[in-house]
Amino acid sequence: MPTAEASSPHIVTPTLPAGGRGLDELRAHDPELADILLGEAQRQASCLQLIAGENFTSPAVLTALGSPLANKYAEGYPGHRHHAGCELVDLAERLAVERATRLFGAAHANVQPYSGSSAVLAAYAALLVPGDTVLAMSLAHGGHLTHGSESNFSGRWFRIAGYGVTRGETFEEGGLIDYEQLRDLAHRHRPKAIVCGGIAYPRHIDYAAFREIADDVGAYLIVDAAHTLGLVAGGAAPNPVPYADVVCATTHKTLRGPRGGLVLCGADLAQRIDRAVFPFSQGGPHMHAVAAKAAALAEAARPEFALYAHQVVANARTLAGALAAQGVRIATGGTDTHLIAADVSALGVTGMRARGLCAAAGIVLDKYTLPYDTEPCTAGSGIRLGTASVTTQGMREEQMPQVADLIVRALREERGLAGEVAELVEAFPPYPG
Template identity: 70%
Template sequence: MPVTTERPAAQAYADFDALRRQDPELAGILLGELDRQSTTLQLIAAENFTSPAVLAALGSPLANKYAEGYPGARHHGGCELVDVAERTAVERATALFGADHANVQPHSGSSAVLAAYAALLRPGDTVLAMGLPYGGHLTHGSPANFSGRWFDFVGYGVDPESGLIDYEQVHALARSHRPKALVCGSIAYPRHIDYAAFREIADDVGAYLIADAAHPIGLVAGGAAPSPVPYADVVCATTHKVLRGPRGGMLLCGAELAERVDRAVFPFTQGGAQMNAIAAKAVAFGEAATPAFTAYAHQVVANARTLAEALATAGFEISTGGTDTHVVLADPAPYGVEAHVARGRLAAAGLVLDTCALPHRDDRGLRLGTAAVTTQGMGEAEMVRIAGLLRDAVREEPQTRAAVRELAARFPPYPGQ
């Protein structure tokens, strides 16, 4: 169906003034959040800034459309154009990641993992995944999560000296417990994962291999990290984080599992797809296929490595001695400060980040990411500056907040807004 963009009135849906007039309270909240993002530094590893084009798709009339099912087999009428949008997202995702099949409907990364489990497992099955104290996600067996309630999870860890995955331990646990599935992936592992090694272990015990690539998938898209697609039976991912799309999830798999994966998403775990989010995912996939995004992904890693080195020089302890990705784990213990106290001091200075478990330690550390500040145009020189600001904030130096504001003002996330 031909689509025209020659309609000036189509811009009305993005008219912020309409919100300001109709609901000034909510308009004030949105403007306040934009101000917060523009005057502080976003160092949360799971966050990024989408492009204005992605935001436009999210705020488009596609938000009005109900579209249960899949293109060509919807449970509602009027889906001719949203079918095109979803097919476009799927085609771009499969081309970007070299996968046979993509499902772009999951509402989140956790929804994608739930669907992967639903496609391959049955309640009570044994699953081997990274333990939560070592960087595993809630969906990797937390007793507070569906995964820990429905499946029998066994956790693997990391070497206590190096902080790296102990693949021999993983193999031994797999042979001992004979899991139905092996999960590789983490929310706080700063090094590349050896997917080939995991595939070998899974094959040895007859297990499915599920890659939870929520964090590195954007680096994979930009050629800055190894891809799990050739090795995993199913890849679960988010479309935000380094990938810089809307908040949401996706699944990648081979043709032989495509129908099982699709049925696990709809109708088993979800109802109507969020078509505005799917269109925004298509925009992000298109952006990620450009040389500019490849350069961005490599800069994210270069920035993270520089930040890790500068933090070590400033006196922080760095987990695994550095990073291969966008994630840096730093321990403020040398300053005599616990992580939760340090995070509060950093937040007061406008440095926004998370804490996380530190392997084989009783305390927690700081988890930093470089995706958002790299999107803002910052490079290695700014990473050195940020490391100094982090040090000063932990020490409660009074001038730190003003210095953060000055740096943020030089690199606005949305110039001209």
């Protein structure tokens, strides 16, 4: 991964924090692959990383990911493994579980899911049977693939009813969860479970309202907190644990850990969740990833992480305001989280075109199909971006107007921006030397 050392004003010479002998051996035995790793480090060191679901892990997390725990087969759970020699990896998993339950106030945690999608699959498997009705956010309004896509297990195995967001008299006034519609749909469809959460919703969710509606119709409440659980850990977003039957999340994104999943639940569902993860939907856990989750959870419990989480939100709000000042329409008029959804059509581009123009300038973000979008989903009218990565790098509110200016200039097809972007990122290296 990169350091601040540079061979020219705009080209960062990257190294890997966990490199050392391992990287030297990789160079010797597989220089082609070593070049790919170093090339990715170069890309991260010279581009603005604004994808809402990405972040930079700490060197401690990377060290755990590259540790000998990657070698251990450990099907089962601590104290009940199917393979010998698991005494030490048992300690690592117990540590991750203890840290997760303490951090989020949950009775039980399962830290084995390979991804956020695996975590949601486990929740469905624990609570539902194929053919059950699930009420979840419509994919056209920001729901995830696991909330009912026909190409996903959720849409193939369950009957999905979708709820949406308000249209609003103006674009900025719309985009909010329609709780009255949600209540009406719940009473009409009588779902076995209601799924709360999405991939592009920038506002805090009223978990108490979801809980009340779920209770009204006798449904389980599953919260998909993949994007926000890190903000919850830092006290910058409401905690869904007291309201939900099951909380599913990723351990990357705002939690700043390794790519993987996490499930939180009450003691009454602990055994069902564990069995839904293993043996129902997964085999042996990735113990190096479990150890890395433990490292990230320890970091998230520290006071400095709370400062970080609040800074992520402050940066997002400042960036949203700066974009709006330059004619970019911001969904819901702002954000409560790390995430910004914006309409770029007023600048004469689609979301897909915007993504390409930004990429050419070294600005990495996603295109987004807005609710009620008139563009096809392959193009979209919007972009989706987040501030978790740039905040990890040390950027603050004072850098956000510059970031917004670079984005808008890229969308207006101004050339020669890559040097300015690289110069900004070079001042805030992901892994300072």
